Amino acid sequence: MTLACVLVAICLLCGAGLRTRFTLFDRIYVPPSVIAGFIGLGVLQMFARIDLGEPNAVGNAAETLRGWPGTLIAVVFSGMLLPRATMPWKQSANAAGREALMVWIIVLGQTAIGLLATWLLIKPFYDLPSSFGMLLETGFAGGHGTAAAMGQVFASPQVGLPEGLDLGLLMATIGLVYGTLSGIVWINLAARWGWVEKKQVSPIKATEELPTSYQLQRDHFSRGLDPLLMQAIWLALAFAIGWGLQEAVSLISLKVDGTSAAEESTTDLLKQKVSYKAIFGSFPLFIYTMIGGLIIRKLLKLIDAGHLIDEIGIARWTSIAMDLLVVAAIATLNLNAVIELVIPFSILVTMGMIWTGFCLMVLSKRILPSTHWFELGLINYGMSTGTTATGFVLLRIVDPDLKTDAAKDYALAAPLTAPFIGGGMFTIGLPLLVLERVPVAVSSLVLTATVIMSTLIAISIGKQR
Numbered sequence: 001m002t003l004a005c006v007l008v009a010i011c012l013l014c015g016a017g018l019r020t021r022f023t024l025f026d027r028i029y030v031p032p033s034v035i036a037g038f039i040g041l042g043v044l045q046m047f048a049r050i051d052l053g054e055p056n057a058v059g060n061a062a063e064t065l066r067g068w069p070g071t072l073i074a075v076v077f078s079g080m081l082l083p084r085a086t087m088p089w090k091q092s093a094n095a096a097g098r099e100a101l102m103v104w105i106i107v108l109g110q111t112a113i114g115l116l117a118t119w120l121l122i123k124p125f126y127d128l129p130s131s132f133g134m135l136l137e138t139g140f141a142g143g144h145g146t147a148a149a150m151g152q153v154f155a156s157p158q159v160g161l162p163e164g165l166d167l168g169l170l171m172a173t174i175g176l177v178y179g180t181l182s183g184i185v186w187i188n189l190a191a192r193w194g195w196v197e198k199k200q201v202s203p204i205k206a207t208e209e210l211p212t213s214y215q216l217q218r219d220h221f222s223r224g225l226d227p228l229l230m231q232a233i234w235l236a237l238a239f240a241i242g243w244g245l246q247e248a249v250s251l252i253s254l255k256v257d258g259t260s261a262a263e264e265s266t267t268d269l270l271k272q273k274v275s276y277k278a279i280f281g282s283f284p285l286f287i288y289t290m291i292g293g294l295i296i297r298k299l300l301k302l303i304d305a306g307h308l309i310d311e312i313g314i315a316r317w318t319s320i321a322m323d324l325l326v327v328a329a330i331a332t333l334n335l336n337a338v339i340e341l342v343i344p345f346s347i348l349v350t351m352g353m354i355w356t357g358f359c360l361m362v363l364s365k366r367i368l369p370s371t372h373w374f375e376l377g378l379i380n381y382g383m384s385t386g387t388t389a390t391g392f393v394l395l396r397i398v399d400p401d402l403k404t405d406a407a408k409d410y411a412l413a414a415p416l417t418a419p420f421i422g423g424g425m426f427t428i429g430l431p432l433l434v435l436e437r438v439p440v441a442v443s444s445l446v447l448t449a450t451v452i453m454s455t456l457i458a459i460s461i462g463k464q465r
Helices: 002-021 023-027 032-048 057-066 068-078 093-122 130-142 144-155 164-192 227-257 266-273 276-280 285-302 311-331 335-340 342-367 373-384 388-398 406-416 425-435 440-463
Strands: none
Touching: 002 023, 002 032, 002 057, 002 311, 032 057, 032 311, 057 068, 057 311, 068 144, 068 227, 068 285, 068 311, 093 130, 093 342, 093 373, 093 406, 093 440, 130 144, 130 164, 130 342, 130 373, 130 425, 130 440, 144 164, 144 285, 144 311, 144 425, 164 311, 164 342, 164 373, 164 388, 227 285, 227 311, 342 373, 342 440, 373 388, 373 406, 388 406, 425 440
């Protein structure tokens, strides 16, 4: 554990230094944690080829790091529902609705294309589960955090894809770099065609300093405790409640099923696939810790102590957890698994690139508000190829002062999309509940038909603007 912590700290320092030294990393918005992860991957791969004898301290550190993502993603989800949610009062229902529909089309399209490619091009030659097609949405629309979370889903007995974590992280990394570089190409084409006025963006500067102390009301309860420590306590309690809920659901599922593992027959094997234990017991810990955060928030509000939760402090802790998660996950990538599946993986990447480009340059113009369709489409493009932050970097090139309503429309539509797709409930539930229980031909055709119908409806709405 000590060596693992020291290795991560050194890699993060090197990652931050390289990002500062080489402006390319900054321009394509590669986070220091991603750079640090690849530095750690190189170090661990180098030592893996050197016989250090037994016990191997570096090998033990690598094993320790492999256990970090599952715990850290649960910490991140613990803080999702802890801060008090804020919603704007004035909303443009029409613009937000069309934007939400556009995001659903993009992300569901990624899933449908991934499943179609798996059915027609991959499964005939590779013995892979149907959920392999979900890697496209996991990495492109979800990003590194979703890839780390979905790694547990892919590795579950219901799916049976232990390489899912490594492939998902690689997909997310490819999407992150490709999204920014190709986005700049699309912007140059759009400027040439007169869709936008290309503007040079100066380096982004902080408009305000980070607070040196958190705006936490100090009453007799919190006095004497560091405000940041107080937020760590709420996260720990949310995590503990989530862990308790997971254990309780597992025990209740066993009771409801009323069967023991010793009683196995040919018929029982089929029943186990649709048992409560198989469905609910396989849900990863982070789903329950997110509920734990909501419970903590409701309990504190009930006793009139909601002010003890500080949004800035929670955000700092979850940000730290996410950075550590990305470093640990990338540093422990299983390169052998990636090499073995390079051909089917490349098929998914290629299909994803074609689909996201089509959505930006063709569908966005017909669905999104005509006054700022390209600007809003750029945010969606960044979101669907890596991170929302990438989308806003692209937006700053064509709309540096945020004069259009693109950012506002995206924010208003987020509650209609973020909890469900691109790492939400739909992303997690589809492989666990559907894909390995229904023939891939059926699921891919149903999703494709849904995307086509949604697109036609959205285009029809867009013509009425």
